[in-house]
Amino acid sequence: MSQLAYVAPSSPEEAATALAATGARPLSGGTDLLVQLRAGRVKPDVIVDLKRVAGAIGIREEAGGYVIGGATSGAVLGEHVGLVRAWPGVVEGANLIGSTQVQGRASLAGNLCNASPAADGVPALIAARATCVIVGPNGRREAPVEAIATGPGQTSLSPGEFILEFRLPPRPARASDAYLRLIPRTEMDIAVAGVGVNLVLDAQGRVAQAHVALGAVAPTALLVAEAGAALVGGRLDEASLAAMEAAARAACRPISDKRGTANYRTRIAGVLARRAALIAFARAGGQL
Amino acid sequence: MSKAHVTTTVNGDPVEFLATPGMTLLDALRDELNLTGAKEGCGSGDCGACSVTVDGRLVCSCLVLAPEVEGRRVTTIEGMAQGGQLHMLQQKFLEHAALQCGFCTPGFLVAAKALLDVNPDPTETETRYWLAGNLCRCTGYDKIIRAVMDAAAELRQEKIA
Amino acid sequence: MSETLEKPAAAAVLNVVGTRPIRPDGADKVTGRATYGADFNMPGQLVGKILRSPHAHARIVSIDAGKARGLPGVKAVVTAADFPDLASEMHEGGEQASNLRDLSLNVMARGKALYDGHAVAAVAAVSTEVADAALALIKVTYEVLPHVTEVEDAMASGAPLLHAHLFTEGLPAKPASASNIARRHYNERGDIAQAFAAADVVVEQRYTTQAVHQGYIEPHACVAAWAEDGRCEVWSSSQGQFMVRTYCAKVLGREISDIRVTPAEIGGGFGGKTTVYLEPVALALSRASGHPVKMVMSRDEVFRATGPTSGSVMHVKLGATADGTITAAKVELKFQAGAFPGSPVGAACMTALACYDLANFTITGWDVVTNTPKVAAYRAPGAPIVAFAVESAVDELAVKLGMDPIAIREKNAVHNGTKAAYGPTFQNIGYVETLAAIRDSDHYKAPLGRNQGRGLAVGFWFNIGGESTAAVHIGEDGSAVVVTGNPDIGGSRASMAMMAAETLGLPVERVRPMIADTASIGYSMLTGGSRTTFATGMAVVQAAEQVVAELRKRAAKLWETTVEQVEWKGGQARCLDPAKPDKKPLTLEALAAQSGRMGGPISAQVSLNAQGAGPGFGVHLCDVEVDPDTGRVDVVRYTAAQDVGKAIHPAYVEGQVQGGVAQGVGWALNEAYIFDRDGKMENAGFLDYRMPVASDLPMLDTILVEVPNPRHPFGAKGVGEVPIVPPLAAVANAVRAAIGVRMPDLPLSPPVVLAAMDRRQG
Incomplete structure (x- = not known):
């Protein structure tokens, strides 16, 4: 029988040391880890609870942007008025992970590092051009969110490394974002497809910057530069929306499984990209 | 061990x-x-x-x-019940027949109380989405939602009084 | 919104029946005190766990449990060798008959594992951790066999055979070779060939549905203790403690008198807890270990190893004249039975055309074994499946004829005096009244929004009576205890207490309903078949009437008059004797207080076999909205009308209707067993077996139509099963109305609906 230890370090350095041990697994919100433990899919020797690490929980403003502790629960994100105003798409992505109960626990760092292709918290973070502050045995480094997951259940983190916090860039005026996903029910499902769109408008109300990220249509969430580029310079006229939709679909390389066929996922990614773009545009104050 | x-x-x-x-x-x-x-x-x-x-x-x-x-x-x-008194939500679940087998009921009550603690005047849609993580196979949710909304209304009245 | 449409003739003066008191077990259930299957523990108990087949079909070559037995803390390992090898024998226990040999083989595989999740061995150990470790040490050598999960594949010649000695029953002659087809059901009337030839319009379609699970939230759980003298105690959550007693005795080769079963609170069953899975295993482990053994299933085990209901392939052909008269019907049903015979296809054949007065039809049903979990009863077993096909077909006829969906059903409706397609002649049914209730509803007249469609469907269920026992005991303070042998699955304690209170003239709060163990009350068939309020309720009322008779006798003695001169009214004996005008009424309290001097305690017990359960009809109306870009379907409005005879506690009757609707909507839209290429269930959890959540549904409006059942003291009919029959078709017909394409394959998941819209656009 396995021996399973539980530690709850208080400093990032202690956490990195504990995580560097063989058989160590990080515990953030635990909403994936405990399910995997129970199903016997993971058999760690030690669980390192990151929630008591200094800086792992909380939201603060720094250098004009927001810093979100990696283990901060979705519920806390949803209650932060300033964050919701600046990054409604990032928050709605995080808030779509599971039920109210799961929201009381699930974190962005956990959602990202669980590395499910369908993680709801991730596309909007990527579209937001967010970065992660990674702490490990060799110190700190910063990486873009899209650099973390490398495939289903796989990350680029080295042994001992964990995500301490996320950094969201400063938000100019006339900017907003949106995240949409499709599930068969209204709640409690894994995304068949998900799309985050982040727009910055110029003074004339035209799209100055656009980032489109897709979830559940490839082994990892995708940042689709062509889809974003299709929106730049216009006011989401039909031609640019159609071009964006086509670019989004062209980037999809999904699998068919119990949750959806490849064709269906690809088609829905386009539908959601268009809808999410329109929502983000309206939120940013754009006029069609 | x-x-x-x-x-x-x-x-x-x-x-x-x-x-x-x-x-x-x-x-x-x-x-x-x-x-x-x-x-x-x-x-x-x-x-x-x-x-x-x-x-x-x-x-x-x-x-x-x-x-x-x-x-x-x-x-x-x-x-949840305090001093031998049922909480308003518990009372309303009984009055509205918001339980059949009763197995999911403790979870619903705990979740509903957490809702009313942060949102004393939820809409039907807000109530349904807040409780979407609580499965009930018996009731079709109708009477549960009514019980929660009714409890919320009574608690608001109590607060005013 | 809910309303009750009462027939004036039924209106008698009732003080308790028809009101909405708080249920007697309410406080326990809102405080977490109520004790369900997994909430009970015995001193010194062990943890029991089951090793399950990872293969859909495999010969069990050998089981080596040596290492597991040697693990410290392991107290017993059992396999099929620890159970008697039973002969084939049918047992009638409630809703569906069971073959005891199959039951035994489903509890523990012998020789072959027949589905992914089939139990092959079990351990008892001092902790969950040790038990899990022991399971991992049991070495089972399997010879994997070809498997078959789909019903038509299983019927094909050359299909992998589950049972070498299964020969199709119900054919004119015994077939020459074994097959997976256990039985053919057949029923006919008139001449369909001639009738189809004479029809103005004919519709014909193949329909499919997938296996779905009852989805009760409480996993199966029990504690069992086998004493050194052979006496056994079982505490478990089930739909019938007597059912558990009988099945445990049979599977273990014991006498019924050896076993006492105490019912725990039951956290939902819907038919799925009308059989045993764990209890005989826990007893065998207890015998082998000398300790009580507790077993609780995981959700994964519930999905993989307990009863779903059948997936199906159906063909329905209907012919009608231009005025909407259905002249001919041809129905063929192929149902998955799972690993052993016994799909509900027989009941499906009987209910298929029960709402229609037809001169010409044939109905054929095939019961087919497959390498999937053995099906168990699920709320009106078989009826929702066939109603999906038949009600879709009737809807198609209405579309083709340009007829209103209620008008075509009224034109062909069964009435009192109609000889039903399944045999009996209907009496005291409320079908056309229920159709009228929907036609008169606001919902039926309400406008629809964009991308919305409205569907209507009807449904029928027999409802049953059967054997029940009830006792009524009067306390010395004049209060009453009502004891029955039926687990309370949805509020039946309330209805039992109410019927007793009404009969005795007591306030309902003065009646305490109890559910007794198998040694403390007479035999009662399980809670199922929508029988409890009808049949057990009848026993309760008769027992209360015997109590009243005794009370009148005692009052007559006190007043020195005849019992005929004593009336029982409002909980009091009243003297009618004109010669004794000074006799003041005697309350129940007063009579109870004197019982010591008047012949002793006042009690009565009635055992009966109730006949005359009135069949039930439901008419459902559903509005959906379809997302034109994704195919997602939202149910936006729903109204269900049902003839309930008389609602004893209307709130719990509404609740039964609403619950049936929600299950039916889930079945229609998202629920389905998904098997991978190896026949393993891919979605054995609530995440991917998508039952409706609160945000998936609107309020579910009900209309209770009360056409009383004269065979019940208060006019009640069974209500629990009818409401799951119409929703599958009501939803599918609504989607058809929204998108203009007939939807013959469930579930109507977003990709399926989007593909149908693509076909329309061509």
């Missing part, structure tokens, strides 16, 4: 127990503390029957490791 010693607060009372490796808060409540009001319907956070609050935050106790609640405040269904 090493066990972790956990000191915490449950329904306002200080408690201690020994947690086996991998023991969830749900197991600890049911097997160590004999509080069987929280139920296991799935063990994967998909049914809400094990709902409790930790430091006031609604969670599935099946998705919490028992040692995580060291020094926290846990509340369960057993802590």
